[in-house]
Amino acid sequence: METKEPQRNGFGTTTLNGLLLVQRGQPILLSAMPPKAVIQHHQIDQFDSLSNPDGYQRNPVTARIRKAGEYYRGSEDRVPGLMPNPLLANIRQDDLANADINFRDGNRADYESAKASGGNWLGVVTLDLPTDIPIWIYDGQHRVGGIGLVAGDLGALPIPLSITLGLPREAEMREFYEVNTNAKSVKTDLAWELLRHMAVNNPQLAALLEETGRDWTVRGVEVVHELLAASEIWTESIQSPNTRRKPNDRLTVTQAQFVKSLRPVLNMPLLQKAPAATVARVVDAYWAGIAQIFPSLFAPDGNPKDYVIQKGAGVTAFHRVLPFAIETLRARGQGLGIPEAYAEVMSRLPELSGEIFDDDGTPSTIHGSEFWRSGSQGVAGQFSGEAGYKRLASRIQALMPKPSEEITL
Numbered sequence: 001m002e003t004k005e006p007q008r009n010g011f012g013t014t015t016l017n018g019l020l021l022v023q024r025g026q027p028i029l030l031s032a033m034p035p036k037a038v039i040q041h042h043q044i045d046q047f048d049s050l051s052n053p054d055g056y057q058r059n060p061v062t063a064r065i066r067k068a069g070e071y072y073r074g075s076e077d078r079v080p081g082l083m084p085n086p087l088l089a090n091i092r093q094d095d096l097a098n099a100d101i102n103f104r105d106g107n108r109a110d111y112e113s114a115k116a117s118g119g120n121w122l123g124v125v126t127l128d129l130p131t132d133i134p135i136w137i138y139d140g141q142h143r144v145g146g147i148g149l150v151a152g153d154l155g156a157l158p159i160p161l162s163i164t165l166g167l168p169r170e171a172e173m174r175e176f177y178e179v180n181t182n183a184k185s186v187k188t189d190l191a192w193e194l195l196r197h198m199a200v201n202n203p204q205l206a207a208l209l210e211e212t213g214r215d216w217t218v219r220g221v222e223v224v225h226e227l228l229a230a231s232e233i234w235t236e237s238i239q240s241p242n243t244r245r246k247p248n249d250r251l252t253v254t255q256a257q258f259v260k261s262l263r264p265v266l267n268m269p270l271l272q273k274a275p276a277a278t279v280a281r282v283v284d285a286y287w288a289g290i291a292q293i294f295p296s297l298f299a300p301d302g303n304p305k306d307y308v309i310q311k312g313a314g315v316t317a318f319h320r321v322l323p324f325a326i327e328t329l330r331a332r333g334q335g336l337g338i339p340e341a342y343a344e345v346m347s348r349l350p351e352l353s354g355e356i357f358d359d360d361g362t363p364s365t366i367h368g369s370e371f372w373r374s375g376s377q378g379v380a381g382q383f384s385g386e387a388g389y390k391r392l393a394s395r396i397q398a399l400m401p402k403p404s405e406e407i408t409l
Contacts, residue, residue, distance in 0.1 A: 013128045014041065016163075020101070020125040022111065025118035027165040029127060030086070032158035035151040042089070043134035044141050045172075056173040057138075060145055068146025073153045077211075078204050086160035088139035088179065091129070093166040100128040135163060138176040189256035190241035196221040216266040219276060220259035223266070226280030233287045237304050250303060252310040261312075261319040268323050270330075282336045286322055289342025293349050294369050308380040309372040313389055320393035327403035348399035354379030 018031030033041070047055035074080030091099065103111070106123025114121035129135075137144055147159065167175070196218045199206040209215040227234045236250040238258050245251050262283070265271060271279050290309075291298040297307050304310045309318075325345045326336055334341045353367035356379060366373075372380045383392040 012131045014131055016127040016129060018125065018127070020106075020111070020123050020127075022114040022119065022121040024120065025115050026167065027111075027115060029125070029163040029165060030161075031127070031163065032160050034156045035147050035154040035159060038087070038135075038144060038159050038161075039148050039151055040131065041129070041133065041135040042144050043136050044144075045136055045138075045169075056176055057141060060141055064142040065145035065149065068143050069149035070146075072146055072157075073150040078208055083143065083157075083159060086140075086162040087137055087143060088162050088164075088175065089135045089137050090164045090167045090172045090175075091133065091135055092169060092172075095133045096166045098130055098133060102126040102128070135161070136172060138172050139179045187241065187256070189239075189254055189259075192217045192221050192256060192259060193241050216263055217259060219266050219279070220262045221255070222276035223262060223280045223283065224255055224258055226277050227284060230280065231284045231287070233284065233291060233298055233310075237310050250305065252304045253312055253315055257312050258315055261316040264320050265322050265326075268326070270326065282326070283319075283322070285337045285339050286318075286325060286342045288339035289344075290318065290346055290349070292339060292343040293346060294372070296369050297372060306374055307369075307372045308374055308378060311374070313380055313383050313392060314372065316389040317383070317392040317396055320389070321397045321400065324397060324400060324403055328401050331403050345400060346396075349396070351399055352379075352395060354382065 014033070014037050016029065016031040016033065018029050020027060020029050022028075044057050044060075045055045046052060046057040046059065071081040072083065101108075102125060104124045104126060106121070106125075111121055111123065113119065147154065164172070164175075195209075199209060199215075199218045206215070206218070209218060224238060228238060228240070229235075237252045239245065239251040239254045241255060243251075265279065265283065271282070294309070296302065297309055298304070308314050325342055328345050329336055329338075329341050332341075350368045352371045353365055354371065355363045356366055356376060357363050366377075366379050370378060372378055374381055380392065383389060
């Protein structure tokens, strides 16, 4: 598909070369424009209660526009990004009457017949578009905004477009709705997995993640991989990306939840530069120490789903206090890969207690292993959300030795 710079002839036109197709009677042009032409022609039908109450586009987000521009332009530290996905746009019927379609492969009669009959057709065309005719963007306004910020640095970079021809404004609005309500972002665990693969093969990306303080996600995924390969406690309990839970499995926490819970550990100065295998050994030893305190919760013949300790609330709370356990062991001169050392630091865990109520409203005090039971029979499940996780971590930390008390001067 050929892409040309805007041609300024006596009539003032932009020439688009591309593939014209008809889907069930609706013409769509697949083409490309250089950045300056995109900025010149584009329009956004943005909702405004006063000036444009019939508009349908949301307000643009400045941060997203800036991020898109930085992505397309690149920098000394990062190569410019590509734009393989086209902007979705429309030339409305009244404006289309002033455009000229020249058929290079295929003929107009077959094209018109497909339009009239609701049929399908395919051909190669040239579209001469007067420079004052707008192209209404219904998906990609932040990308267009980013292009506008850095258009001078992009030169003749072809910007792909999928342009419906003559789509009624109401149908244009419907397409916007369908695209933005049905599209789903990539799940966090898969996105972080992909980021890890890219960072491994792209030193510039790895450096950028470190500079912006986001490299902990990549390191967290690497730690999870090490745990899945070697940990008796976690090898069957962390749900990997694109896997589904089954009734009889032992999955208790998604990879994304586990990685996110590790952030306080990964950001410790001691472990920031440590190999993933080393961090995984520390984490595994810590949980092995907890398992020595609560052996029934981690029994091979049991099901970890029956307890909250290996679910989101448990891993988040325990990983928040792991840095304090590590500092206590360091102050004592003990190794960080010894489960028995963590078991000693966490020995008061069975003192955690709380109340549950039976069907008659009669309270019972629950402690020890039963504190962690899932559902209404346990207490730990009552600590939900970030605020709940924080309170649970505080209660755990209150039962631990203070690292400052272990310092020898």
